[in-house]
Amino acid sequence: MAAYLSMGEAHRRIGDYLSRVVDAISSSDGAALASLFAVSAPDSTLLSDALAAFPDFPRLAGDRFPHLADLLVPLLRAIHSHSLQRFADAYSSFEKAANAFLQEFRNWETPWAMEAMHTVALEIRLLAEKADRELAMTGKNPDKLQAAGSFLMKVFGALAVKGPKRIGALYVTCQLFKIYFRLGTVNLCRSVIRSIETARNFDFEDFPVKDKVTYMYYTGRLEVFNENFLVADQKLTYALMHCNPQSESNLRRILKFLIPVKLSIGVLPKRTLLERYNLLEYADVMTSLKRGDLRLLRQALDRHEDQFLKSGVYLVLEKLELQVYQRLVKKIHIIQRQKEPAKAHQIKLGVVVKALKWLEIDMDVDEVECIMACLIYKNLIKGYFAHKSKVLVLSKQDPFPKLNGKPV
Amino acid sequence: MxxxxxxxxxxxxxxxxxxxxxxxxxxxxxxxxxxxxxxxxxxxxxxxxxxxxxxxxxxxxxxxxxxxxxxxxxxxxxxxxxxxxxxxxxxxxxxxxxxxxxxxxxxxxxxxxxxxxxxxxxxxxxxxxxxxxxxxxxxxxxxxxxxxxxxxxxxxxxxxxxxxxxxxxxxxxxxxxxxxxxxxxxxxxxxxxxxxxxxxxxxxxxxxxxxxxxxxxxxxxxxxxxxxxxxxxxxxxxxxxxxxxxxxxxxxxxxxxxxxxxxxxxxxxxxxxxxxxxxxxxxxxxxxxxxxxxxxxxxxxxxxxxxxxxxxxxxxxxxxxxxxxxxxxxxxxxxxxxxxxxxxxxxxxxxxxxxxxxxxxxxxxxxxxxxxxxxxxxxxxxxxxxxxxxxxxxxxxxxxxxxxxxxxxxxxKNLGPDLSKKPAYVSVSMPTNDAKATQVGPDARSMPFSLRNYTIRNLNRCKDDAQRAACRSIMEEITRKAIADGTLLTKNWDTEPLLPLPESVAGTTEASSANHSSLFSSTPTPRKRVKSRWEPAVDEKVTNKVEQIAKGLVNSNIHNSFEPKNRTGSSWDHGKFLQSHQAPLNKANQRPAKKQKFTSNPSQIQNGNASSDSDKEQDLTKYYASATALANSPEEKKRREHRSKRFERSQDSSLRSRNSSANKDAIANMHRRRAVSSHLGRTYEEGTRAVEDMDWDALTIKGTCQEIEKNYLRLTSAPDPSIVRPEEVLEKALAMVETSQKNYFYKCDQLKSIRQDLTVQRIQNELTVKVYETHARLAMQAGDLPEYNQCQSQLKRLYAEGIKGCYFEFSAYNLLCVMLHSNNKRDLLSSMASLSKEAKQDAAVKHALAVHAAVLSGNYVLFFKLYKKAPNLNSCLMDLHVERMRFEAMKCMSRSYRPTVPVGYVAQILGFLRTDSEGCTADGDDGLEECEKWLKAHGTVLSGDNGGELQIDMKASSATLYMPEPENAVAHGDASLAVDDFLARTS
Incomplete structure (x- = not known):
């Protein structure tokens, strides 16, 4: 297509783009500027064609607007490289432009360009991801995302100040989270979180809702890693409550972590929820918890092992085992109560062993005894174990206390 | 005609x-x-x-x-x-x-x-x-x-x-x-x-x-x-x-x-x-x-x-x-x-x-x-x-x-025929030339580095030109012989004893050398350069440039012509000369060419410089500087400039070192080290050269030390090849450590020195993996977790590079280590996620995963069962967790068991009885005693009623249970720094 573009037309388009950028800056039109910075947006094809047809664009930009050459020239280069699918080059150019823009942005008193800054933050992350993919394919070191992370830290530094600009800080924080989670360097999140949650100049409620939801989602996930289930539940629930209900995929993402957290504190979701958000990998886990079916739990874990390991909920789900044991003992207790109410509170170890054998779980008496001890120890069962007679003696009152939102 | x-x-x-x-x-x-x-x-x-x-x-x-x-x-x-x-x-x-x-x-x-x-x-x-x-x-x-x-x-x-x-x-x-x-x-x-x-x-x-x-x-x-x-x-x-x-x-x-x-x-x-x-x-x-x-x-x-x-x-x-x-x-x-x-x-x-x-x-x-x-x-x-x-x-x-x-x-082509027809001419020197001319270069390698090193070492010892000349001639002789014997490449030049200082060499050479020296001394003075010798030619006058260019051409021409010879190795007689001469020269020559220069040991280069007369060098430098002017393209020029600057630095350093340190061997070593460091420094200084462009291979040294035993000493400077052991020796050293009867500290020290030698020589192969595996196992057995972690992280990298080793065994260790000794759930997750299907079928890995499950659910019975049948050294890593597991178990039991539990049972499930199935009785007493001791140490209340068998009063114990201070704890927190251990190491 580019071949058909006349030089004049190309020149005109580039000039048009440049003047739009400069106009947006001079008129403090953040939205317009933001759209012009969207390097990877599909509507930049007209411009990229022109750039392809007019290879001397850097000079054009430099000559026309020398005071903004630092910003415009690499920006055009980035658009051009991006259209040629040379993402590493595009990233490098865009980073230069972004640095130039950040320089300008610092000098502007009002946050009018916040939208543009956010676009830059988003674009630089997306470009870095593409560039890393490209670099990894060519066997080079994919370090662009990391570079984007350090650039965004600079942006965060420019935003985390007193004044109206601080509102935009959470967006950048979320972009940073995305980078850190992708890179697997989530420990780097801590410093950002600290400054967001402790700094005086931030009032969390002031931030835009979308940023708050994203922030809560990521911090909730971090708490899942730390097995801090109560806090995780709180954060993820906040995210779920405030998330745009139309955004199914975001809801699903939140639920993907919220469900295991809820399970671990004894709250089971309805099956319809799992179905609606296509989270059926948790269905068997849920069923096993309801039935006390240890075998089913292990099967479910085994079946979705890779998935759970990847998302990081595997260990959470593994811990549900004790709850399944509790459920099993409870069921035995219920049956026994029906059979011989007099001895309802005395469960012979042999019965439990038999039940486990029926579930094809291979455990000897000592192990089962150990599990019973653990259940008592973890307060999943009230009572005691008599070693001499191998009998589990249940408390008369509430022998199987509910977790009620408390983790095991 | x-x-x-x-x-x-x-x-x-x-x-x-x-x-x-x-x-x-x-x-x-x-x-x-x-x-x-x-x-x-x-x-x-x-x-x-x-x-x-x-x-x-x-x-x-x-x-x-x-x-x-x-x-x-x-x-x-x-x-x-x-x-x-x-x-x-x-x-x-x-x-x-x-x-x-x-x-x-x-x-x-x-x-x-x-x-x-x-x-x-x-x-x-x-x-x-x-x-x-x-x-x-x-x-x-x-x-x-x-x-x-x-x-x-x-x-x-x-x-x-x-x-x-x-x-x-x-x-x-x-x-x-x-x-x-x-x-x-x-x-x-x-x-x-x-x-x-x-x-x-x-x-x-x-x-x-x-x-x-x-x-x-x-x-x-x-x-x-x-x-x-x-x-x-x-x-x-x-x-x-x-x-x-x-x-x-x-x-x-x-x-x-x-x-x-x-x-x-x-x-x-x-x-x-x-x-x-x-x-x-x-x-x-x-x-x-x-x-x-x-x-x-x-x-x-x-x-x-x-x-x-x-x-x-x-x-x-x-x-x-x-x-x-x-x-x-x-x-x-x-x-x-x-x-x-x-x-x-x-x-x-x-x-x-x-x-x-x-x-x-x-x-x-x-x-x-x-x-x-x-x-x-x-x-x-x-x-x-x-x-x-x-x-x-x-x-x-x-x-x-x-x-x-x-x-x-x-x-x-030419060479081919030459060789066949005149095998007699194999010029040793040639390789050096080749090296100089990078492009032509490949043949240069024909002369082993070690031999060059050896030559340099010998030359370095010479106190004056005469000696050097004599030394060269001897070296030529040696090389010729080696070539004749076909041992040129097989001989271990690194271990060859240095030549005695050739005082007694033919008088002619001496005389000639004397003359030479006089010449040099006389000639160079007038020419003494004001500028730094390596100054890029750009500085020189325009008029010079042409000359320079011309020179460059000539040089190149010569090189080419020579190169063939070198490759052919046809001119052996001269080869000697060349060799000896070139050895220094060549090295110097090589410098310009990045690659070659690097390939040859930096130390060599340095030596070469040192050995060559400074006067000569100056002249050469001048000459070269002029030649530098012959820039074909701007980039070329730039590159050359860089190179020349590099040399400037190295040259200076070499000269300095030479002047100050005469001809002692020890000093030569120093030079080498300095050379390396200067090389590094240079490369760093060169802003234009990205780190990834650095030819680390060139900076790698090749050890010459033949000692099998070597104490570990943390390097504080560039490694000295004379105290670094080559791979063959390291293999022996590893075997020695494996069969050694000495204590862990000795072995650890030896293994660390082996690791160091491997590292400085950048040897990364099965031997490296073996060394790290050996050390990791020893460290596990000794409970030296820090050392083990070092080895494990290196092994992870080496395995990732595709070097074969006991991968499954060590992924099991890795799992155990992460799950038992670090509380990082993300690490554990990623370790588990990185396991392949085959790895999960491995007995050791399976065992590790089972241990993980046992620990997660607090199943101490299963844990100690697994502990007893642990494959490889899994038990060693579990060992480190046993104390905690037992304490957890006691806490759990004291909460859940009523009224009492026999000590025998606890001893059995908590792994105090080493053979629970067969030799229960044989080993029972010891285990029981140990268990009793342990229980007492942890504050459990024992009672002797119920027919004499010792019982644990669980209710009473639940209040008194405590984790005793580790007996071997030291105030500074690092048990390995304890005086006893120190004494044990030194003894």
Whole structure:
């Protein structure tokens, strides 16, 4: 297509783009500027064609607007490289432009360009991801995302100040989270979180809702890693409550972590929820918890092992085992109560062993005894174990206390 | 023969004219033969002077040397005048040269120096004449020209007349120059001749064309040839040596440079009766040596060299033409085939032509080349010429860089035959040359590093030039022997004892060396550079640039010519010389070329520098710096500058170290280290060079230590190869550690030193993995978790690189370690996620995962069951968790069990009884006792009722249970720093 573009037309388009950028800056039109910075947006094809047809664009930009050459020239280069699918080059150019823009942005008193800054933050992350993919394919070191992370830290530094600009800080924080989670360097999140949650100049409620939801989602996930289930539940629930209900995929993402957290504190979701958000990998886990079916739990874990390991909920789900044991003992207790109410509170170890054998779980008496001890120890069962007679003696009152939102 | 030659010359001329399209020029050379001769001689006179210088140096006759300079200084077109003295010199030189020559040959270094000097000298004067702009063009044309001249020479070669006309060609060029300066003319002259020579040496054929070209282009061409001349000079010299018979001729020609050469030749023959072919070879080698000398000095020039070399190659072998020639030659003179360039030249001299050809050759250096050509010419003169013309033009590297590609092949071809025919000539020195010329380089490797190191080490110990020279000759001998025995590559040079300081070496060498030294001392002073030697040529005046360029060309040419030899390894005799000489030189040369430089141990380089005379170095540096000016392109220039700067630094450091630290071995080591660090520093300093571009391979050292046992000491400086063990020794060391009966601390120390040696040598293979695995296992067994973690992280990396080892075993360890000893759930998750399907089927990994499950659910019974049947050393890692697990278990049991639990049961489920199934009774008591002790230590309440069996009162215990302070805890928190352990280590 580019071949058909006349030089004049190309020149005109580039000039048009440049003047739009400069106009947006001079008129403090953040939205317009933001759209012009969207390097990877599909509507930049007209411009990229022109750039392809007019290879001397850097000079054009430099000559026309020398005071903004630092910003415009690499920006055009980035658009051009991006259209040629040379993402590493595009990233490098865009980073230069972004640095130039950040320089300008610092000098502007009002946050009018916040939208543009956010676009830059988003674009630089997306470009870095593409560039890393490209670099990894060519066997080079994919370090662009990391570079984007350090650039965004600079942006965060420019935003985390007193004044109206601080509102935009959470967006950048979320972009940073995305980078850190992708890179697997989530420990780097801590410093950002600290400054967001402790700094005086931030009032969390002031931030835009979308940023708050994203922030809560990521911090909730971090708490899942730390097995801090109560806090995780709180954060993820906040995210779920405030998330745009139309955004199914975001809801699903939140639920993907919220469900295991809820399970671990004894709250089971309805099956319809799992179905609606296509989270059926948790269905068997849920069923096993309801039935006390240890075998089913292990099967479910085994079946979705890779998935759970990847998302990081595997260990959470593994811990549900004790709850399944509790459920099993409870069921035995219920049956026994029906059979011989007099001895309802005395469960012979042999019965439990038999039940486990029926579930094809291979455990000897000592192990089962150990599990019973653990259940008592973890307060999943009230009572005691008599070693001499191998009998589990249940408390008369509430022998199987509910977790009620408390983790095991 | 003479007539034949004449005919050939005529024939060549005609085509020549066509090719060049310089009708005048072509014809002129032909007819003028006789007339031109004299001018030639005069021109040659200048050359001769230079020659004399060399000779002088060799003989160390200061007088000769001085005349040279004087002449040059005189500057007038006094070719004739100079020639007269020249003639005298030549005549004198004959005798003197002969005398001097012998020693000279013996001490390659000397020859080397002189050559350098001469070259140096020339180049300087030249510089003034030329304009910088011309450089680029000049070089190329020069190359092309040269071949042409050589062609003419070939004609001359056959007949004495040919010389004259050859000269005529040169003359023409001279006028063209118009630069009145004597030197310049001489240079041009020389260049004409030298070009011829050069061409001869390299490309036997192209001479005629070159001449024409030269005349036409005169100026640029001249500069190039000039340098060539220099190169050739040595070459000539060599050549002259073999042809004893040529002397008379030379005498006649007196005026000619040849004359000078001849004398040298004379001496040689007298001293060395070897077959002409061989001698020529030797000479060649010497010549080759000379170029290397030059090369070392210049850091920047390498590229040039390479380029030039390529050019040469293109011109000579690269061109189909050349190949043809070779083929011809081969037929005509089987012996000649030896060197692609030089060899052929020399060969002609040999038996067939004997006196006459030799004489000619000696007279006109270029003639030699022509000789080679002669056969070709004779066979198919016209065709050759035509092809030459065609070929040559394209050959110019600048014009058609692609041609360079061709060269290597042709060279190889040449080499091939050479080797087969004259295996005797294997020049050790050659490798160094190759190294210098990076492009050509690959063959350079033929000489093992260790040998080079060894040579350097020996040379380093020498206290003065004499010793060094002697040492070199010894080294040559050794190398030759090694090659003869076929042990060159297999011998462990690293372990070879150093030579005794060669005080007793032949007096001749000493004398010569003394002379040399005196020469050096005397000569260098006046020339002492004000600028830093490695200064990029850019700084120099424009006038110099041309010269520099020319020099560069020459150098490159020489290199090329030499390279083939090196590869062939045909000139062994010289090879020695070269080797010894080159060793230092070469290294220096290598520096310029990044790769090569790096490949060779930095220490080597440094040593090389140190060993070479500082004076020489200075000269070389100057020379090189000038050569640096020959920048083909801006980038080239830049690169060269960088390189030269690098050298500047290294050079300085080496000099400094040398001065301060005399010749002690210990100091040498220091140098090496310094060299390494300076290298590193340099690389870092070079802002332009990204870290990933650094050639770490080059900085890798190769250990020479043969001690199997070595204590670990954390490196605080660059590693010293003499205390680093090579891989074979490390293998033994590992075996020693594995079988050692000593305690863990000793083994750990040994393994750490092994690891260090592996690291500094960057050995990453199965041995590395084995060492780390061994150490990791030992550390696990000893409960040394920090050490284990180090090994584990290294192993992770090594496994990731695909090096085989006990991968499954160690992934199991990794899992256990992460789950039991770090509380990082993310790490555990990623470790588990990274397990492959096969890994999960492995017994050890399965076991580790089961342990994980047991720990997660608090199933202490299962944990201790798994503990007892742990595969490999899984139990060792679990060991570290046992105490905690037991305590957890007791806490759990005290909460859940009522009223009592027998100690026996606890002992059983908590793993106090080591054999729970069979040997329960046998081991029971011990286990019970231990369990009881443990329980008491942790505050459980025991009661002895219920029939005597000891029971634990769970309710009471739940309140009193506590985790005792670890007995072996130390205040500073690191048990391994405890005094007892320290004493245990030292004992």
């Amino acid at each position: 003479a007539s034949h030659v004449a005919g050939a010359a005529a024939g060549s001329d005609a085509p020549h004219a066509e090719v060049v399209s310089m009708g005048q020029i072509n014809p002129s050379p032909c007819p003028p033969l006789s007339s031109s001769h004299q001018p030639w001689s005069s021109a040659s006179g200048s050359v001769t002077v230079s020659w004399n210088n060399q000779v002088d140096k060799a003989s160390q006759d200061t007088v000769y040397y001085d005349p040279q300079r004087d002449v040059s200084v005189a500057g007038g077109n006094q070719n004739v005048g100079s020639s007269a003295p020249h003639a005298a010199q030549s005549s004198m030189g004959m005798t003197d040269a002969s005398h001097s020559h012998v020693p000279y040959s013996s001490s390659v270094q000397h020859s080397y120096n002189p050559v350098e000097y001469a070259n140096y000298y020339y180049s300087y004067p030249q510089a003034a004449n030329d304009s910088s702009v011309q450089q680029g063009a000049n070089q190329h044309p020069g190359a092309a020209y040269q071949p042409l001249t050589s062609f003419q020479n070939s004609g001359s070669y056959i007949d004495p007349t040919s010389n004259t006309y050859y000269n005529a060609g040169g003359h023409q060029t001279v006028p063209g120059y118009g630069s009145g300066s004597y030197y310049y003319q001489n240079n041009t002259w020389d260049s004409g001749s030298s070009g011829n020579n050069y061409a001869q040496s390299y490309q036997n054929y192209s001479s005629s064309d070159t001449n024409a070209l030269q005349s036409s282009t005169s100026m640029p061409a001249n500069s190039v040839p000039y340098q060539q001349q220099y190169n050739q000079w040595p070459y000539y010299y060599n050549q002259s040596v073999p042809s004893a018979s040529s002397n008379p001729v030379t005498g006649k020609s007196t005026a000619d440079n040849v004359a000078v050469n001849t004398p040298a030749g004379y001496s040689y023959p007298s001293s060395q009766p070897p077959p002409p072919g061989t001698t020529s070879w030797k000479i060649n080698s010497v010549a080759s040596v000379a170029p290397p000398m030059q090369a070392p000095g210049v850091s920047g020039p390498q590229n040039q060299y390479a380029n030039q070399a390529q050019d040469h190659a293109n011109q000579a072998p690269g061109v189909p033409w050349s190949q043809n020639h070779y083929a011809y030659q081969a037929q005509a003179y089987p012996q000649k085939t030896m060197n692609s360039n030089h060899a052929p030249l020399i060969n002609p001299e040999d038996p067939q032509r004997t006196v006459d050809p030799i004489g000619r050759s000696s007279n006109t250096l270029s003639n030699h080349v022509s000789e080679n050509f002669q056969p070709n010419l004779q066979g198919s003169m016209t065709t050759n010429t035509s092809s030459e013309s065609k070929i040559q033009i394209p050959t110019n590297p600048r014009i058609a860089p692609g041609f360079s590609m061709v060269i290597p092949k042709s060279e190889k």
